[in-house]
Amino acid sequence: MQLPRRRFLRLAAGAAALPTAPRVARAQTYPSRPVRIIVGFPPGQAGDINARLLGQWLSTRLGQQFVIDNRPGASSSIATELVVNSAPDGYTLLYIVSSNYINATLKANLPYNFIRDIEPVARSTRSPLVVVVNPSVPVKDIPELIAHAKANPGKLNMASGGVGNSTHLAGALFMMMTGIDMFHVPYRGSAPALTDLISGQVHVMFDLTVSSIGYIKSGQLRPLAVTTAKRTEALPELPIVGDFVPGYEASAVGGIGAPKGISAEIVNKLNAEINAGLADPDLRSRLAASGSVPHPGSPAEFGKLIADETEKWAKVIKFAGIRPE
Numbered sequence: 404m405q406l407p408r409r410r411f412l413r414l415a416a417g418a419a420a421l422p423t424a425p426r427v428a429r430a431q432t433y434p435s436r437p438v439r440i441i442v443g444f445p446p447g448q449a450g451d452i453n454a455r456l457l458g459q460w461l462s463t464r465l466g467q468q469f470v471i472d473n474r475p476g477a478s479s480s481i482a483t484e485l486v487v488n489s490a491p492d493g494y495t496l497l498y499i500v501s502s503n504y505i506n507a508t509l510k511a512n513l514p515y516n517f518i519r520d521i522e523p524v525a526r527s528t529r530s531p532l533v534v535v536v537n538p539s540v541p542v543k544d545i546p547e548l549i550a551h552a553k554a555n556p557g558k559l560n561m562a563s564g565g566v567g568n569s570t571h572l573a574g575a576l577f578m579m580m581t582g583i584d585m586f587h588v589p590y591r592g593s594a595p596a597l598t599d600l601i602s603g604q605v606h607v608m609f610d611l612t613v614s615s616i617g618y619i620k621s622g623q624l625r626p627l628a629v630t631t632a633k634r635t636e637a638l639p640e641l642p643i644v645g646d647f648v649p650g651y652e653a654s655a656v657g658g659i660g661a662p663k664g665i666s667a668e669i670v671n672k673l674n675a676e677i678n679a680g681l682a683d684p685d686l687r688s689r690l691a692a693s694g695s696v697p698h699p700g701s702p703a704e705f706g707k708l709i710a711d712e713t714e715k716w717a718k719v720i721k722f723a724g725i726r727p728e
Contacts, residue, residue, distance in 0.1 A: 443479025491664035526658035573653035613694030
């Protein structure tokens with residue numbers, strides 16, 4: 404016996420909705436227990452601070468604790484592998500930093516493929532770097548730095564926080580685009596590099612603004628420009644490097660990722676809450692205090708940014724012949 408058409412359509416519609424019902428229910432009840440945000444660096448660094456600010460926001464908004472779990476080592480590779488091997492249920496997240504897409508080229512034997520194995524959830528910040536020199540270096544702007552470096556090839560020592568991190572690659576990109584040669588001196592983090600920069604043991608550094616700003620304001624370091632495409636509120640008087648080297652841009656991008664296979668409903672829920680936080684004046688001001696600029700967007704936009712940055716820094720790494728320590 405055939406069913407009446409109207410009843411048949413109701414049953415068909417109900418059957419079609421069944422596969423999505425469990426996913427919608429999970430998204431509605433998520434999170435039902437604490438969530439870990441894995442950070443690949445020790446407490447107190449810029450990425451850790453930003454992750455904690457996001458975690459506090461999400462804890463308040465979603466009614467469960469978003470706990471920061473620091474797993475430092477191997478430029479965030481240890482933290483990333485932990486997340487890649489976790490259940491894709493939204494309860495283990497990764498705080499993504501520039502090292503993640505730099506490592507994709509720099510480290511040949513990673514036990515994961517970052518683009519394939521991590522799902523972009525939400526980008527959160529772009530952190531500008533600032534070009535700083537010891538006051539004894541006779542340059543006051545980017546054109547003078549380029550001219551001085553060309554007149555003294557290989558004699559300017561460029562400090563960084565380590566081989567292959569954002570402070571190294573920002574300088575390597577600058578050298579690639581200007582044709583200058585500076586001698587790279589890597590340190591184990593920005594703090595010891597800045598100590599030697601202030602004492603004059605090294606001459607120039609492309610450093611995260613949050614690390615250098617105190618020394619800039621005290622006059623111990625001379626700032627020349629910031630590396631982002633726009634000026635930064637933290638140092639509004641400084642020009643951008645791109646004013647003198649067209650097309651130059653370097654920044655430390657932060658955001659949240661999850662294991663591949665996480666439901667789109669949970670991704671979209673987290674993305675919406677993070678974007679709401681980035682629009683909140685209080686959270687924005689706290690991020691600005693850490694030297695970061697809010698950078699909201701969709702999961703797809705974050706995925707494209709990761710792919711673009713991976714390709715960009717791969718070219719710099721290959722051009723400069725950079726090898727991991």
